Amino acid sequence: VCQGIREHYCPRTANDELPSDRVTLPVALADRLDMLAVAFSLKMIPSGSADPYALRRMAQGVIQIVLGKELPFSWNELASMVVEILKDQQEFINEPELLEQQLVDFLQQRERWYLQEKGLRHDMIEALLKNPSGTPLSRMNLAETLSKDMNLPEFKKAVEAVVRAINITNKYSN
Numbered sequence: 001v002c003q004g005i006r007e008h009y010c011p012r013t014a015n016d017e018l019p020s021d022r023v024t025l026p027v028a029l030a031d032r033l034d035m036l037a038v039a040f041s042l043k044m045i046p047s048g049s050a051d052p053y054a055l056r057r058m059a060q061g062v063i064q065i066v067l068g069k070e071l072p073f074s075w076n077e078l079a080s081m082v083v084e085i086l087k088d089q090q091e092f093i094n095e096p097e098l099l100e101q102q103l104v105d106f107l108q109q110r111e112r113w114y115l116q117e118k119g120l121r122h123d124m125i126e127a128l129l130k131n132p133s134g135t136p137l138s139r140m141n142l143a144e145t146l147s148k149d150m151n152l153p154e155f156k157k158a159v160e161a162v163v164r165a166i167n168i169t170n171k172y173s174n
Contacts, residue, residue: 011064014117018068029065032058033082033103040102041086041093059110066136067114074135075111079103111136115143 007024008031010017019025039045039055046055066073079100086093093099108129115125120143128139149155 011061011068014060014064018065025065025069029062029071030082032062032065033078034086036062036106037079037082037086037099037103040106041099045102045106055106056110059107060114062107063111063114063136067140070137072135072137075104075107076100079107111139115140118143120147 004021004024004027007017007019007021008028010019010024010028019028035058036055039053044053044055046053051057062078065071066078082103083093083096083100087096112125112129115128116122120128124143124146128143131139
């Protein structure tokens with residue numbers, strides 16, 4: 001019980017351990033998502049550098065758990081699940097679709113920051129985040145593969161061939 005209570009708050013910082021137990025892991029994730037959804041529904045959205053309720057850190061915890069434990073969820077799926085649960089509490093949820101989109105946007109914004117902190121190139125991050133229905137795990141795996149392969153001569157030749165094909169198609173489609 002003590003371990004469960006302690007791990008429920010993990011990760012507290014960027015380098016903190018993740019929940020290790022199969023019970024505390026979903027509790028830690030659900031608690032963070034619930035807090036984010038309720039805060040956003042009450043219009044307590046961080047702006048600029050102001051984040052009095054540490055919602056950015058909470059979102060970073062969600063990202064660390066999802067990536068660290070290799071969970072195959074998209075931000076859309078997680079936001080949809082938490083909003084669906086909160087719909088029963090009508091006093092919190094006035095516009096469920098808007099809340100869901102705000103959560104997805106916020107988590108994706110924090111994922112962008114996470115990928116920047118990992119040292120990924122800006123253009124790669126933007127390309128990866130163009131597919132919001134993909135999972136953070138699939139984007140991270142793709143980023144790692146691209147980072148390894150993009151300096152290979154074969155990769156550069158493949159990119160040149162794709163660019164050439166796109167240019168030809170654009171020329172004839174106009």
